[in-house]
Amino acid sequence: MIYSADADIVPFLDGLTLSMQSYALANEIRLTFSTKIRKQLVNYQPYLLSQSLVQLICNIISLLPPKSAIKVRLSYNLHKQYLLVEVENTGINLILVNEICANTQYSFIGQPLPEGTLYRLLLPLQKQTPVQNQPEGAIKTTNDLPQFYKEIQKHLRSHFSQTEKLLATLEQSRPEEAAFMQKINTLIKVNLEDENFDTHALCKAMSLSRTQLFRRVKSLIRQAPATHIKNMRLQKAKELIETTDCTISEIAYKTGFQTLSHFTRIYKKQYGVLPSVFRQAKRPATNE
Numbered sequence: 478m479i480y481s482a483d484a485d486i487v488p489f490l491d492g493l494t495l496s497m498q499s500y501a502l503a504n505e506i507r508l509t510f511s512t513k514i515r516k517q518l519v520n521y522q523p524y525l526l527s528q529s530l531v532q533l534i535c536n537i538i539s540l541l542p543p544k545s546a547i548k549v550r551l552s553y554n555l556h557k558q559y560l561l562v563e564v565e566n567t568g569i570n571l572i573l574v575n576e577i578c579a580n581t582q583y584s585f586i587g588q589p590l591p592e593g594t595l596y597r598l599l600l601p602l603q604k605q606t607p608v609q610n611q612p613e614g615a616i617k618t619t620n621d622l623p624q625f626y627k628e629i630q631k632h633l634r635s636h637f638s639q640t641e642k643l644l645a646t647l648e649q650s651r652p653e654e655a656a657f658m659q660k661i662n663t664l665i666k667v668n669l670e671d672e673n674f675d676t677h678a679l680c681k682a683m684s685l686s687r688t689q690l691f692r693r694v695k696s697l698i699r700q701a702p703a704t705h706i707k708n709m710r711l712q713k714a715k716e717l718i719e720t721t722d723c724t725i726s727e728i729a730y731k732t733g734f735q736t737l738s739h740f741t742r743i744y745k746k747q748y749g750v751l752p753s754v755f756r757q758a759k760r761p762a763t764n765e
Contacts (some may be wrong), residue, residue, distance in 0.1 A: 482507055482521075482522075483519065484519070484521070487514055487516055487551065489526075489702050490530075490551055493527055494508060497531065501538055501547065504539075504543075505543035505544055505545075506538050506541055506545055508534070508549070508645065509548050510548075510550070511550055512550060514551055517551075520602050522582075526583055529578075529582050529585075533585060535572065536576060540659070540663045541569060541657065542568050545567050546566070547564065548564075548566075549563070557603070558597040560599070562594045562597070562598040563596070563597050564597075565594070567593040570589050570590065570594055571663070572587050572588070572589040572594055573666040574605070578596060583598055584598070585598050597612055654697055657697075658694075660683070664682050664683070665709045666713075668751050669709070669733050671733055672733045672734065672735050674733065676691075676702045676703045678739050707743070710733050711732070711744060713731075714728050714752065717731060718752060725756065729741075
């Protein structure tokens with residue numbers, strides 16, 4: 478069993494950051510820790526907090542361009558009810574990459590910056606259970622959804638499961654190629670709203686010719702780069718339909734489709750269902 482304890486968090490964060498600096502430097506990333514707090518007792522679980530911070534920082538390092546920086550900071554909130562643990566990166570906005578802190582035991586809140594990203598964790602100064610990710614039991618499962626909606630979900634998932642399985646296999650057998658695809662996916666995600674981000678823009682960002690990019694991506698995920706970009710746009714659109722109240726028009730523009738009619742046509746051709754129908758099927762499940 479992992480126990481929490483009241484302990485001084487300042488040397489803990491300082492030592493954790495120091496221990497990761499050589500790894501960061503090996504990836505040409507500058508990692509620092511700063512705080513004006515000299516000593517602060519707080520109730521936390523060292524194992525879970527260190528695991529969460531190491532995972533977050535490593536995920537950020539793997540996606541940053543060389544010469545970027547990561548700053549870890551510790552401060553109080555306005556009324557000194559919480560400690561703020563902040564992890565800020567420069568170089569690229571990673572806010573759309575949900576995987577960065579998806580599985581951390583402590584929950585970080587992401588915030589986009591003009592030239593980077595800020596991840597923030599609140600630690601209460603009064604003793605209580607630390608804020609953690611919601612247990613699976615707290616999330617509505619597909620068993621609670623109307624049958625029609627479940628069928629649509631199943632149909633949509635089938636379009637992404639094969640690619641996800643291929644990427645999972647790469648992580649085990651060919652980690653360098655997995656890192657290559659992770660970088661491509663990150664570039665696509667951070668440019669989803671840009672309707673002009675296409676295969677040419679991806680080639681330029683990866684410093685590869687069109688032929689080189691096509692051959693490598695095709696061999697790894699069995700899709701052409703243009704198809705992969707389109708599928709990632711559609712996957713994000715599906716997610717927004719499921720989880721937000723944005724209109725279908727807003728979702729179309731947020732995912733880089735030039736017009737609503739173009740988005741609707743591509744969505745219907747790909748999945749056999751209009752996005753508006755998918756939205757209508759979703760509503761009974763969320764507006765009970």
